[in-house]
Amino acid sequence: MNGMQSKVKIIYFSLRDSKASQIELSRRKFISLSFSAFAIVLLLVSAFLAFSTNFYQDLEISSLAKLNKHLNAxxxxxxxxxxxxxxxxxxxxxxxxxxxxxxxxxxxxxxxxxxxxxxxxxxxxxxxxxxxxxxxxxxxxxxxxxxxxxxxxxxxxxxxxxxxxxxxxxxxxxxTPSIRPIIDGRIRDKFGMRIHPILDKIRNHPGVDIAAERGTEIFASAAGVVEKVVTKYTLNRGYGKQVIINHGMGLRTRYGHLSKILVTKGEKVHRWQPIGLVGDTGLATGPHLHYEVIKEGKKQDPLRYMLDMD
Ligand SMILES: [Zn+2]
Structure with missing residues (x-):
């Protein structure tokens, strides 16, 4: 190319025979040709870009749609x-x-x-x-x-x-006392006012009398601790040999007129544990158990604490 002239010479070599050839162009033609070439390249590049952008967008949209569907599931x-x-x-x-x-x-x-x-x-x-x-x-x-x-x-x-x-x-x-302390024992005297069988006077009876043969086993009516054991007594007075069990919750039971005591003071007992044998020690007309239920110091009707009664 010679810039000094108003013509442009393009010299090129054939790869086949290494022969030099040349084209001579006017400067104006060369410029317009260059512009055309540049324009074509530009067009191609922008077309490619437009295509690829669309392509990636489509790809993105479809993958987002997939993700959305997946998330939904x-x-x-x-x-x-x-x-x-x-x-x-x-x-x-x-x-x-x-x-x-x-x-x-x-x-x-x-x-x-x-x-x-x-x-x-x-x-x-x-x-x-x-x-x-x-x-x-x-x-x-x-x-x-x-x-x-x-x-x-x-x-x-x-x-x-x-x-x-x-x-x-x-x-x-x-x-809680809930059984009759003698199996098959017969209730002879109930709780409350009564004519005393020996004294023949109206007296309050603070428990129940359960008649049974001498030597019959007496059972603790609930779990508790033996609070008191009375072995010394006056003939024909009081409840004779007796046991008092503290059940907790303000509840105590007393077992009187025993012929023999089978527990000691402070001993822990459970319901149905034999604690003594029926007798007639103290003031008694015959062998029986005098049984009391005491709540917060007040005598209760023991029948209300015999849930196994029929
Ligand atoms: Zn009695």
């Missing part, structure tokens, strides 16, 4: 699990309500249990969701899960209360 899966958990929590609470009734504990109302799901809707396969919907839904799940966790925790606390109450009830039952 995941949410539906979560839904179903949540519904199952909620069903179980409902069952747990229903069982808890029943146990509380049996244990004689106050009912936990549904407000306290916070049962309502509160505006949350479970999604399904058909729902089309944008990212805002998705976020909303995920927040909703979080709230539902929090609520479920609170409900389970409350049910656990309640279960503990029921367990304690049952334990307490069992302890109370174990220590």
């Amino acid at each position: 995941q949410l539906v899966g979560l839904n179903n699990e949540l519904i199952q958990i909620e069903t179980r929590v409902n069952d747990l609470e229903r069982e808890d309500d029943e146990l509380r009734i049996i244990a004689d504990l106050p009912k936990i109302d549904s407000d306290t249990r916070d049962v309502g799901v509160g505006g949350f809707t479970y999604v399904n396969d058909e729902m089309a969701m944008d990212s805002k919907d998705l976020m909303q839904q995920i927040l909703g799940y979080q709230q539902v899960l929090d609520k479920m966790e609170r409900r389970i925790r409350l049910a656990q606390i309640s279960r503990e209360q029921v367990r304690n109450k049952f334990g307490e009830n069992a302890r109370v039952l174990k220590h």
Whole structure:
């Protein structure tokens, strides 16, 4: 090319025979040709760019759609699990309500249990969701899960209360006089005012008299500790040889007129443990057991504490 002239010479070599050839162009023609070439290249590049951008966008959109569908399916899966958990929590609470009734504990109302799901809707396969919907839904799940966790925790606390109450009830039952201390013993004299069989005067009878043969076994009517053992007595006075058992909870039982005592002071006894034998020590017309139930120092009608009576 020679810039000094108004013509441009292009010299090129053939690869086949290494022969030099040349084209001579006017400067103007060369410039216009160069521009055309440049324009074609530009066009090609921009076409390529436009094509590839579209292509990647399409790719992105389709992968986002796939992701969305996948997330939606995941949410539906979560839904179903949540519904199952909620069903179980409902069952747990229903069982808890029943146990509380049996244990004689106050009912936990549904407000306290916070049962309502509160505006949350479970999604399904058909729902089309944008990212805002998705976020909303995920927040909703979080709230539902929090609520479920609170409900389970409350049910656990309640279960503990029921367990304690049952334990307490069992302890109370174990220590409450509830049997007739002599098997097949006949109630001869009841609790309350009566004409005394020996003194022939109206006297209050603070217990029951259960007639049985001398030497018949007498059983502790509940668990407790032997509080008092009386072996020395005056002839024809009082209850003779006697045992007093402290059952706790302010409850005591007294067993009088015994011919023999089988326990010692301070000994722990259980219901149905033999504690002595029937006799007529003290003021008695014949062999029988004088049995008292004392609550907070006050004599009670022992028949009310004989739950095995028919
Ligand atoms: Zn008596």
